[in-house]
Amino acid sequence: MQTQKTPTTVPAELVAKVPLRERIRVRAGKILVYSFLVLVSAPIVVMYVWLFMQSISTQVLLGFMPQKLSLNNWRFLWGEVTIGVKTYISIWPVVLNTFLFAIGVTFLVVLVSTLSGFALSRFQFRGRTQLTSMTILLHAFPGVTLLIAIYYILFALWKVPIIGPIIGLNSIWGVVFVKSALEIPMAAWIVKGFFDDISWDIEWAAYVDGCSRLQAWRRVILPVIQPGIASVAIFAFLAGWSEFLYLFTFIFEQKNFTLSLYVKQLIGDFKFVDYGLLSAAALFYMIPPLLFFLFTQKSLLKVSFGGIKG
Amino acid sequence: MATEAPVIEGLERRPISLLARLKNFAVYVPFLGPFLFLVATYFFLPVVITTLLSFTGMDSKMLWDFVGLDNFKRLFSDPIIPRIARNTAIYVVFTCTFNVFFGFFLALLTTYFVERENIGLIFRSIWLLPRMTPSVIYIIMWQWFVSPTDVGFVNQILHALGQPSQAWLARQPMTIIILVNGVIGASFGMIIFSAAIKSIPVDLIRAARVDGASDLAIVRRIIVPMLKWPIMFMTVWQTLSLLASYEYILLLTDGGPFYKSEVWALNAYHRAFSSLQFGYGASIALVLVVVGIIATFIMLKLFGFRRLMEPAKAGA
Numbered sequence: 001m002q003t004q005k006t007p008t009t010v011p012a013e014l015v016a017k018v019p020l021r022e023r024i025r026v027r028a029g030k031i032l033v034y035s036f037l038v039l040v041s042a043p044i045v046v047m048y049v050w051l052f053m054q055s056i057s058t059q060v061l062l063g064f065m066p067q068k069l070s071l072n073n074w075r076f077l078w079g080e081v082t083i084g085v086k087t088y089i090s091i092w093p094v095v096l097n098t099f100l101f102a103i104g105v106t107f108l109v110v111l112v113s114t115l116s117g118f119a120l121s122r123f124q125f126r127g128r129t130q131l132t133s134m135t136i137l138l139h140a141f142p143g144v145t146l147l148i149a150i151y152y153i154l155f156a157l158w159k160v161p162i163i164g165p166i167i168g169l170n171s172i173w174g175v176v177f178v179k180s181a182l183e184i185p186m187a188a189w190i191v192k193g194f195f196d197d198i199s200w201d202i203e204w205a206a207y208v209d210g211c212s213r214l215q216a217w218r219r220v221i222l223p224v225i226q227p228g229i230a231s232v233a234i235f236a237f238l239a240g241w242s243e244f245l246y247l248f249t250f251i252f253e254q255k256n257f258t259l260s261l262y263v264k265q266l267i268g269d270f271k272f273v274d275y276g277l278l279s280a281a282a283l284f285y286m287i288p289p290l291l292f293f294l295f296t297q298k299s300l301l302k303v304s305f306g307g308i309k310g
Numbered sequence: 311m312a313t314e315a316p317v318i319e320g321l322e323r324r325p326i327s328l329l330a331r332l333k334n335f336a337v338y339v340p341f342l343g344p345f346l347f348l349v350a351t352y353f354f355l356p357v358v359i360t361t362l363l364s365f366t367g368m369d370s371k372m373l374w375d376f377v378g379l380d381n382f383k384r385l386f387s388d389p390i391i392p393r394i395a396r397n398t399a400i401y402v403v404f405t406c407t408f409n410v411f412f413g414f415f416l417a418l419l420t421t422y423f424v425e426r427e428n429i430g431l432i433f434r435s436i437w438l439l440p441r442m443t444p445s446v447i448y449i450i451m452w453q454w455f456v457s458p459t460d461v462g463f464v465n466q467i468l469h470a471l472g473q474p475s476q477a478w479l480a481r482q483p484m485t486i487i488i489l490v491n492g493v494i495g496a497s498f499g500m501i502i503f504s505a506a507i508k509s510i511p512v513d514l515i516r517a518a519r520v521d522g523a524s525d526l527a528i529v530r531r532i533i534v535p536m537l538k539w540p541i542m543f544m545t546v547w548q549t550l551s552l553l554a555s556y557e558y559i560l561l562l563t564d565g566g567p568f569y570k571s572e573v574w575a576l577n578a579y580h581r582a583f584s585s586l587q588f589g590y591g592a593s594i595a596l597v598l599v600v601v602g603i604i605a606t607f608i609m610l611k612l613f614g615f616r617r618l619m620e621p622a623k624a625g626a
Contacts, residue, residue, distance in 0.1 A: 029525070033423045037416075041436045044493065046463060047451035048439065054454075116345035125338060133610065138353055140547070140606045142554030145575065145598040148582045148591050149356035149363065155372060181352035188345065213337050242444035245557050249583060263446045264561070267453070275454060275461065282447040293442045 055280035073276035077284070081277065089254050091262065091281070097172055098241060098258040098285075104176035105240030109183050110233050116184075117191030118217050122203070132192075138185040147249060150178055154250055170252045178246055183239055187232050194228035195221065234292065241288055259285040360599050363592035370586040381593035390569060390577075398574040400484060401491075402552045408492040409548050410541060413499015418529065420500070421507045434504065437497040449561040452490055453479075483563045483571035490558050499544050506540045507533060543613055550605045554598055574598060 050060060055073050057066035075081060081088045119125075120132055151169075158168025167174045198221060206216035222229070244260040251261060263285055266278050367377045385391060416437060420430035440448055455463045458477035465475040479486060510533065518528050534541075556576035559565065565572030565580065572580070575598055582591030 030423075033419055037419055037424070037433050040416075041433055043455070043463075044436050044440060047455060050454060050463070051447070051451055112344045112348060115341045119338060119341035119345075123338065123341070131342075134349075137606050137610060138349060140550070140609055141353070142551055142598070142602050143353065144557075145554050145578075145595055145602055146353070146356035146360060148578065148588060148595050149359035150352060151582070152359055152363065152372075152588065153351065153355060177348070178352055181348040184345065184348060214340055217341075238442070244445050245560070249579075260444055260446050263450070267446070267450065267561075278450055282450050285444060286447055289442045289444065293439065 051279045051283060054275050055283045058276060070276075073280035074284075076277065076281055086268075088262070088265065089257075091259075091284075093255065094257050094259055094262045097256060098260075101172045101176060101179075101243070101247070101258050102237045102240035104173060105179050105183065105243075106233050106236040108176060108180035109187050109236035110229060112180070112184050113187035113191045113232060114222060114229060115217075116188045118195055118221065120188065121192045121195035135185045135189055139189065143182045144245065147246075150246075151249060154178070169250055170256060172247070172251065172256055172258065175243075175246050175250050176240075178250070179240060179243055180236075183236055187236065190232060191225070191228065194225040198224055238289055238292060357599060357603075360592050360596050363589055364596045365593075366589040368588040368592075372588070377589070381590050384590065385593060390572075393569060394572050394574055394577050397484065397570075397572060398553070401488065401571075401573050402549060404488045405491045405495060405552050406545060406548045408488060409495030409499050410544050412492065412496040413544065414503050414537070414541065416496060416500040417503030417507055418533065421504045422529070422533065423525070434500060437493070437500055440493050441497050445557050445561060448494075449490075449558060452486070452562060456486055479563060480567050483567065487559055487562060487571050490562060491552065491555075494558075495548055495552075498548075502540050502544060503537060506537050510536050539613070546605070546609055546612065550602065550609070554602060 053060045053066045056071070057068055058070050058072070059067040076088070076091050080090055120128065120135070154167075154169045154174050156168075157174065158164045158170070160168070165171060167177060202220060202224065203216055206220040211219065242260065243258070244264070247258055247261055248264065251257065257265070259281075263278070263281050266274075266281055362374075364381055365376055365378060367375050367380065416433070420433045424430040424433070454461065456478040457463075457465065458475065458479065460466070460469065460475055462475070462478070464478060468475065514532055515528055518532060523531070554575050556573055556579060559571055559573060559576055560579065563571045565576050574594065578591050578594035578598070580591075581587045581594060
């Protein structure tokens, strides 16, 4: 099959014997494979190209031919936007909210998963196996089915004096807890894997030097798995940054909006949609995931099953 | 699995007195306390509350008025429910099939048939991009793509061919929703299957070639059997997550037009948050919670610990 490109697999005398008809068949198969791949991938590329072109021009033909360049679509960056009679709030407080939300999720996920991952990996206690399998079950269970009940919990918390407005409904911090809780089972499992790889000698050394378990965890073990923690943190940040459904359900007031809600509001009534403004806002919202994608797509695709070469 | 601690006498191994026992327990609290608290508050408590709520007629007043089995009686006589069940079946079966087959094809083509590593990588990166995109943005792109106006991509193509514009979302909401979810799901399948195909020993495939096996025979006799577990995992996993998911549907069609694309999970959402019938919504959601719990346990039995968690790391 692989005629010229892999000389090591097929001895030269065999290659010479491959008849012309066979070679044409192989070439035709290749063309078929590539055209299929190009054909099914093209719509995705077209969408992203359109998003970019639309954001910098007034009109786009067929998704990739901008007609008249303009920065007017990006006007939301320097002021309030008015469409028809509706005025949208300035985007910067919204950006701040999104950052706070994503950072909150990152902090909570990293903190709780490194603590519990350590316990699951290193402690010997009754019920450890059960707790480990529970972590896995929680990861597989679709948490979104519990949305209505979580709404009620946030509603009940909201009525609690003093802390209510912080961790209840209509507060991004309340949703931070919900979102983190959903992310933590998987994060804890991944972090546990990192801890499993650390030699016990390092930990014993810390105890011999007089550390408590908490001190050993913070001063000795955590620094060793820093790269692993960084990847968990990045994933948590992106999950928080992109979150839509929970925020959409639990946040009512514009002042607490994040970018996903802001963009959703812009979509509004989609008959009168202003694609220019919409695509510019969407692109702006997409900057962090896009940067992450550009820098890491190679290693993202290599994260695998068994860690065989990618 | 976890590394076992080498046992050293005297180092918190033999709790003797009650005080020592308590002290030992106190060591665990900071490590497991926050985790257990979050799990209890946002997983276990909600399961209990969903169950309780489904026996109440809770509405916007948020009061617990227990009504017995009324919600479930209503569920069986609700004229819209059979239609929603049908939509859900169509949505789950077709999307899952699309995800698994298309994910498999993408993986096969980009790892086995495309010999140059870099080209395969480019195609896989393109398919990964929608996964990384926030859902609202992904949906904006689709809205433009199938827009009913002359601006939409599909309609622009039709114009070029001399055809009139079509309102695609109104005419074929289910097809589009299956594609919208399919692109995301297929990329998950692609990642898992590519890794699995790459982990097949090259010698095996070379030996088959030497014996004169055609590409098709290699795919059928070597690759597919070697991918049995990942394919099974993907099918079960996708079925469960599709049953529960509705974010893209909510954003794209919101179940419309006229319930044409309303699925079970979205219906629970609508009952609770659009009509503010929290009790009835909870009883619809309870069906999914029960299915979810059963399916999760089946998955654990079927795949065991390792198989269940390892692909998850890649899919995130």
